[in-house]
Every structure is written in structure tokens, then in C-alpha cells.
Amino acid sequence: MTTSQTDLAALLNREEAERELFELLRIPSVSADPTHAEDMGRAAGFLRAKLESLGFTARVDATEHGGKAGHPVVYAERQDVPGKPTVLIYGHYDVQPEAPVEEWVSPPFEPTVREGRIYARGSTDDKGQAYAHVRGVELLLSQGELPVNVKFLLEGEEEVGSPSLAAYLGAHADELKADVILISDGSRFAPDVPTVTYGLRGLSYVEILVQGANRDLHSGAYGGAAPNPINALAEIICGLKDEQGRVTIPGFYDGVEDLTPEEREMWARLPHSDEEFAASIGASALPGEEGYSTLERLWARPTLDVNGIWGGYQGEGSKTVIAAKAGAKVSMRLVPGQDPERITRLVQEYVPTIAPQGVKVEVRALHGGQPVKVDLDSPYIKAADRALQRVYGRPAAFARTGGSIPIVADFRRLLGAPVLLVDFGLNEDAPHSPNESFALEDYHNGILTSAYLLQELGE
Amino acid sequence: MTTSQTDLAALLNREEAERELFELLRIPSVSADPTHAEDMGRAAGFLRAKLESLGFTARVDATEHGGKAGHPVVYAERQDVPGKPTVLIYGHYDVQPEAPVEEWVSPPFEPTVREGRIYARGSTDDKGQAYAHVRGVELLLSQGELPVNVKFLLEGEEEVGSPSLAAYLGAHADELKADVILISDGSRFAPDVPTVTYGLRGLSYVEILVQGANRDLHSGAYGGAAPNPINALAEIICGLKDEQGRVTIPGFYDGVEDLTPEEREMWARLPHSDEEFAASIGASALPGEEGYSTLERLWARPTLDVNGIWGGYQGEGSKTVIAAKAGAKVSMRLVPGQDPERITRLVQEYVPTIAPQGVKVEVRALHGGQPVKVDLDSPYIKAADRALQRVYGRPAAFARTGGSIPIVADFRRLLGAPVLLVDFGLNEDAPHSPNESFALEDYHNGILTSAYLLQELGE
Structure with a gap:
């Protein structure tokens, strides 16, 4: 029995995965606040040490932009399987400022579980989602060798606009070469909907x-x-x-590009209600371009x-x-x-x-x-679909998002590889707000998804 | 020979008229600046003393608005000629702040004559124009009795929006009763154009x-x-x-109200150039309602x-x-x-x-x-026209102005008398700006106009 046929869920060490993430969440790595410079170094060091313990060649690289020092990048790689694809996993260990701190029910840097959710700054954005990949890799390693070559790029400036990233990518383009770039730094469409995001405006x-x-x-x-x-x-x-x-x-x-009839059908089946959407922002109507549904207007127009x-x-x-x-x-x-x-x-x-x-x-x-769209027929998208099916027992939704993620265009431009966006979080996690949280179930499903996805990408 | 046939110009005491005005201009009566409270009182006292010396019953009245003390009003009257009309002359002794003081060529409160112009804060707005009426009355008194009953109302809050004036007018409505209210607190249409302003928007x-x-x-x-x-x-x-x-x-x-053909003709003859007007504000065009000339759009639309x-x-x-x-x-x-x-x-x-x-x-x-318009056929307008002809040797222009003067509507509403706007200043005097000035010639012509106009109103 190869690892790809194993039911990895049974092998999850939930307690240990939570303990380690909590340790990372306790480091107040607020990139916007200069008084946290030391904490940035601590968080980067924590990740390097962890990845080294998993057999990665890992280091903490200084960065700069416009002659000014930036926060460090954690870079790690294991190139174990020549001939297999290389997957570059991007995430960030910096977090938003915690203010207004008085609105937090439990302290922002003391992770606390309530009703199955981890409450802490960075729990979903992006420490929790990024660490799910670290634990996903660990899960695979506990069963044997990795099915693909894996590189980690974990930056410390995402919440301040990644000012040093493009220069870093340019300077390390050869080293960072990959077949696909995997990012989990956003939200699934809805709680019961595993989601692959294949387009950004x-x-x-x-x-x-x-x-x-x-x-x-x-x-x-x-x-x-x-x-x-x-x-x-x-x-x-x-x-x-x-x-x-x-x-x-x-x-x-x-x-x-026109929407295809398949896309329109696919999105029409998603659990979306204009009334609820309007109510969620307190608007009396959702004006926009005639002839398109709300999701079509938000994602593809x-x-x-x-x-x-x-x-x-x-x-x-x-x-x-x-x-x-x-x-x-x-x-x-x-x-x-x-x-x-x-x-x-x-x-x-x-x-x-x-x-x-x-x-x-x-x-x-x-x-x-630049707008970004990954071909729905790409093998990476199909691999993500299969991985999500194995975790959630249902097909993935293929969604786009109305926003832009500037680093995605940077990755495509500077590294020339397609980007695969598989998010574990939810909008209700309230990233950037007080009482940011991440469902324990979403964390562990993220770990499993990461492991299955790396397997699928290795097939 | 009655005074109305006298050539008053020959009787002007220019030196004395200038000396007195300069004394008033040296008092920095900036109504917006609380540190000048004492100066406000000095300026009011100067005017009361001067009017008393001319045989007026004069006083300085405290004012208030909303329970707060305002700057005083100087009120004076000579009711010498029962059966003759009563003319209420309005002016203000407060001035705009002098800032930016570094842009003044000579100190703002040290009146200085250069090329026939008095440079000083308040020289045109409104100390110079108001004091022209004081000297106009003095000129008539030097020749005999006044041809009309005269009341002076000189306030100290015009530059801060006259907050106490409406209440003062209401409280003293009986005392202030007049047949016509005479105001000189603006600009003539152009240097060579004696002007009666008969409409405000x-x-x-x-x-x-x-x-x-x-x-x-x-x-x-x-x-x-x-x-x-x-x-x-x-x-x-x-x-x-x-x-x-x-x-x-x-x-x-x-x-x-439509413009009459007579008004349109009259304004078309005024010395106005769209090109010069546009150039004066650095605009490449003068957009506005189609079918009307610039002056028509500014004054009557x-x-x-x-x-x-x-x-x-x-x-x-x-x-x-x-x-x-x-x-x-x-x-x-x-x-x-x-x-x-x-x-x-x-x-x-x-x-x-x-x-x-x-x-x-x-x-x-x-x-x-409220918009304001004085009937062009009114005897007051005709009197002003005759007075201006005597001073300038040419007929007056009848202009309107695009702005509003809130106190004018207050006067009409609270005192019920028509308002006669006969301005001695010019736009180029730069009221409210550094290096405010008033041509000596305009000051003395103002004194003459005041005297002739009171004569004409007495006929």
C-alpha cells in the first residue's frame, strides 16, 4: 500500500499539530509595528527550525527594498525526487496589528479554543493556513518519502504589501523555480464548500x-x-x-474573456443569495452591470x-x-x-x-x-479537485475572487509558474478583525488537503 | 446760492480728510481676533467722538448674539429737517485679519500712500468707504444745514458674518426707521464707471x-x-x-424674472471682455447657461x-x-x-x-x-444717478452683483426700507488680500458723492 492509498486522516496527530501552531501564534509577529522586529525574527526562526527538523535545507534570508531592510524570508527545500514536479508553497508568518485590543474576547496572542475554533491573531491569516502545509508535509514524511519536490517560501511582509518580495523573487528566481506555486491565504466560498480559486481580477x-x-x-x-x-x-x-x-x-x-456557459452554470449552483449578500453589507440593492448575476459581476466582469x-x-x-x-x-x-x-x-x-x-x-x-486565471483543465486544478474530494467527500467548487493578490501576478511574472489557490479559511474567520479565528476542523482538513494534494501532484 | 448748486469739490479739505482716515486705519480693529477686542472699542470710540463733533447724537451700543457679547455698534443721528427723508447710512469699522503679513509691502496698520493709493487694511473695506460718508456729511454741514435727516449705523462684525446685527436691528427697529438705507461696501464695475448696484442674488x-x-x-x-x-x-x-x-x-x-431688453442693452454697453475676464481667473473658457452673456449669467440668472x-x-x-x-x-x-x-x-x-x-x-x-432688486425707476436710484453725474461727469452704470449681501436682506426684512448700494471701491483694491488699498481719488470722490447724494435725496 503506497501512501497515496492510505487514509491519512487516521494518521493525523491533531494534538501535536495544534500545540505547534499555538506556539507560533503566541509570537506577536506584527510586521507593521517596528517594536515587534524581534518577534519577526523569532517567528522566522521557529519556522526554519521546524522545517530543518523535517529534513529541509532551511534558512532565514534578510530582505530589503529601496535600500531599507525588510522582514526576513524563510526559505526551505527538499528536492528528494528528481523527475517529479516541484511545488513551491507560499505563505506568510506576519500578522495584522491586533488593535483594537479591547474588542478581543481572549488575548490576541494567547490562542484560545472556544466552540471548536482557535481564536488568535494570525490563526487563519496566514499562520494557520501556512502551517497546515508544514504539517501536511510532515504527515507525508511520517509515511515515507515525499511524492514531489517541495520548496517553502514564507515571508514576513504580506500584511504591509510585500514591499521586498518582488526583489527577492527576482534575486532568487533560479532557486525558486517550480512547476506550480501553492498558496493558501484566503477563504473558501462557504463552510460546506471546498474551493479552488482559479481566477483573480x-x-x-x-x-x-x-x-x-x-x-x-x-x-x-x-x-x-x-x-x-x-x-x-x-x-x-x-x-x-x-x-x-x-x-x-x-x-x-x-x-x-466571456464567461463560458459551464462557468455560469457552475456558479449558479453555488450557495449564494443576493438578499443575504445585500443584508450582510446593509445595502438596499446590489447595483451593477446588467445581464450578469452578482457572482458573475464580482468575479468575471x-x-x-x-x-x-x-x-x-x-x-x-x-x-x-x-x-x-x-x-x-x-x-x-x-x-x-x-x-x-x-x-x-x-x-x-x-x-x-x-x-x-x-x-x-x-x-x-x-x-x-494583472488579472489571473488558471485554466480549469490544467492538471494542477484537477489534482486539487481530487485532493479536496478525498478530504471533504464532495467535489470542489471552482470559484474566482473579485480582488487582486499582487504577489500572484509577481509569481507568474518572475517565476513563470502557474499558481494554485486552495484556501482553508472562511470569511467568517474575520481575518484583520478582532477575534480572528480558524476552525480546528478547517486546520486539520487543511493539513490533510495539503498532504493529498502533494500526492496528487506527484502522480 | 444754495448748497445744492455749490461746486462742493472746491470745498473739499483733502488733507484733513486723509489725516482723519489714516488715524482710523491705524487702529487694528480685526473683529475675528479676540486679542484686538480693545482696538474694536477704540475704533468705535473714534467714530462716536467724530460724529458727536459733527453735532450728532452718538453712542456706542453693546451687542450680543446667542448670549455671547459681540463687538459694539456705533449709532448716531441728526434729525434736523422734519418732513425731509431720513437716510440711514450703514458701514462697518471692523477689518479682515492682516495675514499673511509678510506679503504686505508696507505695514497693514500704517497707512502709506504710493502712486495715489492708500495702502492699509480696511482702506477700502470698509473704513475708507464708510468714512467718506462721515466726511460727506461734514462737507454739507460746513455749508449749512443737512438736506435730509441722517442716521449712521456702523457695525464691528461685518467681517465675521454680522452675527449680532439682525438682533440689533430687531431691537432698535423704531429708532432705525428710515426712508432709504445707503451702503458703500463694495466695488464699482470698472475704474471709469460710477456704479449703482440695484440687484443681488x-x-x-x-x-x-x-x-x-x-x-x-x-x-x-x-x-x-x-x-x-x-x-x-x-x-x-x-x-x-x-x-x-x-x-x-x-x-x-x-x-x-426675465431680463428686460433695456437691461440687456445696458449691460452689453458696459466695458466687459470675456477674454479678459477669463484671463483674470486663469480659465480657458467661461462655461454657463446657454443664451445669456457672461454678465447676464453672473447677475441675473x-x-x-x-x-x-x-x-x-x-x-x-x-x-x-x-x-x-x-x-x-x-x-x-x-x-x-x-x-x-x-x-x-x-x-x-x-x-x-x-x-x-x-x-x-x-x-x-x-x-x-433672499435675492434683492431695487426698482430702476425708484427716486432713490435716480437721485444716485444724478449725484454720480455731478461727481464723475458721466451717467452711472446700473449693475447688479452675483453675490449676496445677507445684511441687505436683513435691512429690508427688519426695517422695511429700500437699500441703495453706491460703491466707491474697485475690485483691484484687493479687499481681504494683502496690500489692500483705496485710491485717494476714489476716497475724495466718495466724499463728494455722499454729499451730493444726500442733497439729491433731500430734493
Whole structure:
């Protein structure tokens, strides 16, 4: 009997897996807070030692960005099986700040189990999910050799935007070479739904600046003749979308991959209720592009949202001013087939054509990110499906997510390998919030999923 | 030979008139700055003493608003000629703060003459213009008795919004009774154009608040389905005006008094250049309601301007947030025939009907003011025209102004008398700015105009 036929569930050492994770969770590795610099080193050292104990060649690498020292990366590898695929497992050991600490029922860095859930900062994001892979590898090793070559890349700056990661990936591209990159740093679609995430939206984020007169003017003396940059900005924003919620920038939809009938059917079967979704955010309606369901709009359709706007008088009471300037932050979520640089250029070309008379406009590119989609027919996706079936006894849901994970695009760009997103957490774990938690069952299912998935990838 | 036939110009004591005004200008009566409380009292005392020396019954009255002490009012009267009209002259002895003081070429409270102009804070606004009336009365008294009954009301809070004035007017309504109220606290149309201002626009000022979800949302996770209050606010703002620059609120134009062909002709003859006007504010165009000239749009047409807007992320760089709330300050300048309360109600009724799905809107009334127009055929207007002809040797221009002067509506409402606006200053005097100035010639012409106008009003 090979390990691939073993029922690994029976072999789980739950107590030990929990004890070790709790030890890691007790280290307050808050990357945003300089007073925790020593804790960052402790958490990295803990992981290196653990991976070394599993026979990995492991080290803690210093990082830097723009001449500034970053938090260290833990890198480890076991290349035991030449000819078998190499799997790079990414995770992060840093956590969000714990504030507001008074809202925590139990201390954020003293993991506490209540009703089958581990309450602690980092329990789901991402210490718990990352450590599930460490224990998954350990589980396999307890049965024999690893079915694939495994590399771990565990960073300490994810919660502050991974500023050193791209440079690190670039500098270590050869060493990090892999056939597939495995990440568990998000949420499954719903409690009873094992999920493979196969798509992320991209992003084009711009700032629109509008200038009217060369100084603020009195709205009495000038109202009716002076250009008003706030009114002009509102017109520009209105001109970016039509009444059907479609973006009107010429060429915006060129190349957008249509949803396949199979995807639409698949998503229609997911347990989703518009009423519950709207209620969860306290909204009276869910406006958006006509002709698409909510999940389709969130996952597979590009959008345009104003993320910020300013101009003129924002204080109490009234001031009769016509501002000289106004501005807005506008972002477009992009989908496969769209290129952020091209979209940003289209916006920069279009906005001046719809600006009303008398104002000057400038569109500044602020940020971009490539959309990502993994082919549903890829062997990696199919391996993940089979692994999840073995753990959960039911087929996986293939979902996308509306957000962007910048590091995913970095991995694809700098390492050239496909990314496999298999999440163990849930939205209800409340990552980034007080009382972050991770269900014990989800942790142990994560360990099992990791082990089965590495087996499946080795087949 | 009666004084009305005298050439008063020959009788001007220019030196003395300047010396006295300079004395007043040296008192830093900055109403906004509590450290100048004593200076306020000194300025009031100076005026009371001067008016007493001219035979007026004069006093300094304490004021208050909302239980708080205000700056004093100087009140003085000479009721010498029963049966003749009573003229109430309004002015203010308080001045704007002098900041930024480093931009002044000569000290703000040390009046200095350069190229025929008095440079000092308050020189034009309003010490110089108000004191011209004091000296105008003195000029008449030097020739005999006053041709009308004269009351002076010189307040000390104009630059902070006249918070105590309405209460003072209400409490002294009987005493302040007058046939006409004379105010010189603004600017003539152009250097060579003696001007009577016969109309002011009114105001309806509201705040529009838009709420989407019950909290800020991640634009990745929610973009495409969550209501966006900033986009919604932009749509609302766009829905308030059409492409011809007309306000689309139903009923908005009901009752608006049309310009007469005579007014349009009269204003078309004024020395105005759109190019120069646009250049003066650094604007590349002067957008506005189609079918009207710039002056017509500024003086006689209602407008709608957004005075402030806010929502979401306004900092550096990018934040992918869909804000829960957004807001804007919106004001409408009103013209004769429009009532501020009715207009505010119309806006409050209309905005919710154009708000997109999924957001809640609230329209708060912040501020209102009645438009004012004096009948061009009134005897007071004609008297002013004759007085100005005697001083300047040319007919007066009859202009309106786009702004509102709240005290003017208060005077009409609380004292029931028509208001006559005859300004001696110019925009280029730069009231409220560093290096405020007043041409000596304009000061002395103001004194003459005051004297001739009181004569004309007595005829």
C-alpha cells in the first residue's frame, strides 16, 4: 500500500499539530509595528527550525527594498525526487496589528479554543493556513518519502504589501523555480464548500485631477461663468459608465474573456443569495452591470469604482467657494483578457475627451495589477479537485475572487509558474478583525488537503 | 446760492480728510481676533467722538448674539429737517485679519500712500468707504444745514458674518426707521464707471449626503455589486444640470424674472471682455447657461455650483475601498422671483428621485438668502444717478452683483426700507488680500458723492 492509498486522516496527530501552531501564534509577529522586529525574527526562526527538523535545507534570508531592510524570508527545500514536479508553497508568518485590543474576547496572542475554533491573531491569516502545509508535509514524511519536490517560501511582509518580495523573487528566481506555486491565504466560498480559486481580477488605479480657475473663487461673484472643477469631475465620472452599468471607455471591453456557459452554470449552483449578500453589507440593492448575476459581476466582469473624491469645502456649515481644483481616485477591476497598462492608457486618452469646457484634466497612473486565471483543465486544478474530494467527500467548487493578490501576478511574472489557490479559511474567520479565528476542523482538513494534494501532484 | 448748486469739490479739505482716515486705519480693529477686542472699542470710540463733533447724537451700543457679547455698534443721528427723508447710512469699522503679513509691502496698520493709493487694511473695506460718508456729511454741514435727516449705523462684525446685527436691528427697529438705507461696501464695475448696484442674488445652500453599504468595503471583494455612494453622488450632481447648463430641478425657474431688453442693452454697453475676464481667473473658457452673456449669467440668472465634495480615500497613493458614505455641498444662487425656502424644498424633493439604486440620500438645508432688486425707476436710484453725474461727469452704470449681501436682506426684512448700494471701491483694491488699498481719488470722490447724494435725496 503506497501512501497515496492510505487514509491519512487516521494518521493525523491533531494534538501535536495544534500545540505547534499555538506556539507560533503566541509570537506577536506584527510586521507593521517596528517594536515587534524581534518577534519577526523569532517567528522566522521557529519556522526554519521546524522545517530543518523535517529534513529541509532551511534558512532565514534578510530582505530589503529601496535600500531599507525588510522582514526576513524563510526559505526551505527538499528536492528528494528528481523527475517529479516541484511545488513551491507560499505563505506568510506576519500578522495584522491586533488593535483594537479591547474588542478581543481572549488575548490576541494567547490562542484560545472556544466552540471548536482557535481564536488568535494570525490563526487563519496566514499562520494557520501556512502551517497546515508544514504539517501536511510532515504527515507525508511520517509515511515515507515525499511524492514531489517541495520548496517553502514564507515571508514576513504580506500584511504591509510585500514591499521586498518582488526583489527577492527576482534575486532568487533560479532557486525558486517550480512547476506550480501553492498558496493558501484566503477563504473558501462557504463552510460546506471546498474551493479552488482559479481566477483573480486585475487592477488599474488612476487619479483624476481637474483644475478650473487658477485660484478658489467666490461662488457669488463668479457662479454662472467660472468653470467648476467639482461639477466637471462629476460629469467625467458620470461619463465613464452608462445607465446599464457598463464602462463607456472605448476599447475597455476589447479582449475580455466571456464567461463560458459551464462557468455560469457552475456558479449558479453555488450557495449564494443576493438578499443575504445585500443584508450582510446593509445595502438596499446590489447595483451593477446588467445581464450578469452578482457572482458573475464580482468575479468575471470588469468594474469601475470611485475610491475617493475631494474638492472645495468639506467642513461644517457652508462656504460659498468655487474650488480651483478637485480630484478623484478611480479604480477598475480587470478580468482575463484585459491588460492594466493598456486600460490605464485608454482612460488617460478618454477622460480629456469627456471633460467639460474650461477645465484642465490630468489622469495619473497610480497602480496596476494583472488579472489571473488558471485554466480549469490544467492538471494542477484537477489534482486539487481530487485532493479536496478525498478530504471533504464532495467535489470542489471552482470559484474566482473579485480582488487582486499582487504577489500572484509577481509569481507568474518572475517565476513563470502557474499558481494554485486552495484556501482553508472562511470569511467568517474575520481575518484583520478582532477575534480572528480558524476552525480546528478547517486546520486539520487543511493539513490533510495539503498532504493529498502533494500526492496528487506527484502522480 | 444754495448748497445744492455749490461746486462742493472746491470745498473739499483733502488733507484733513486723509489725516482723519489714516488715524482710523491705524487702529487694528480685526473683529475675528479676540486679542484686538480693545482696538474694536477704540475704533468705535473714534467714530462716536467724530460724529458727536459733527453735532450728532452718538453712542456706542453693546451687542450680543446667542448670549455671547459681540463687538459694539456705533449709532448716531441728526434729525434736523422734519418732513425731509431720513437716510440711514450703514458701514462697518471692523477689518479682515492682516495675514499673511509678510506679503504686505508696507505695514497693514500704517497707512502709506504710493502712486495715489492708500495702502492699509480696511482702506477700502470698509473704513475708507464708510468714512467718506462721515466726511460727506461734514462737507454739507460746513455749508449749512443737512438736506435730509441722517442716521449712521456702523457695525464691528461685518467681517465675521454680522452675527449680532439682525438682533440689533430687531431691537432698535423704531429708532432705525428710515426712508432709504445707503451702503458703500463694495466695488464699482470698472475704474471709469460710477456704479449703482440695484440687484443681488439670493442663495439656497444644501448638503447632500449619500450612504451606500453600512461600512467601507474592499473594492475587490465587492466591486461590481456593492452600491458606491461616490459614483451615486456624481450621478446626482450630473442630474441637477443639463448639457445647456440649465438646472433640471422641476419648478426651479418658475417665477424667475426675465431680463428686460433695456437691461440687456445696458449691460452689453458696459466695458466687459470675456477674454479678459477669463484671463483674470486663469480659465480657458467661461462655461454657463446657454443664451445669456457672461454678465447676464453672473447677475441675473440662477446657478448651481458644487462648493465641496468628499468621500473615500483622499490620501497619497491608492486604497481600494468602496466608501460607505459621500457628501457634497451644493449651492444655488437665486434671482428675483425665486424664494430660497421653496428652492431648497424643491431640491430636497428632487434629489431622491434621481439617486441611483442601492443608496440612501439626505438633503440638508444649510443656509438661505433672499435675492434683492431695487426698482430702476425708484427716486432713490435716480437721485444716485444724478449725484454720480455731478461727481464723475458721466451717467452711472446700473449693475447688479452675483453675490449676496445677507445684511441687505436683513435691512429690508427688519426695517422695511429700500437699500441703495453706491460703491466707491474697485475690485483691484484687493479687499481681504494683502496690500489692500483705496485710491485717494476714489476716497475724495466718495466724499463728494455722499454729499451730493444726500442733497439729491433731500430734493
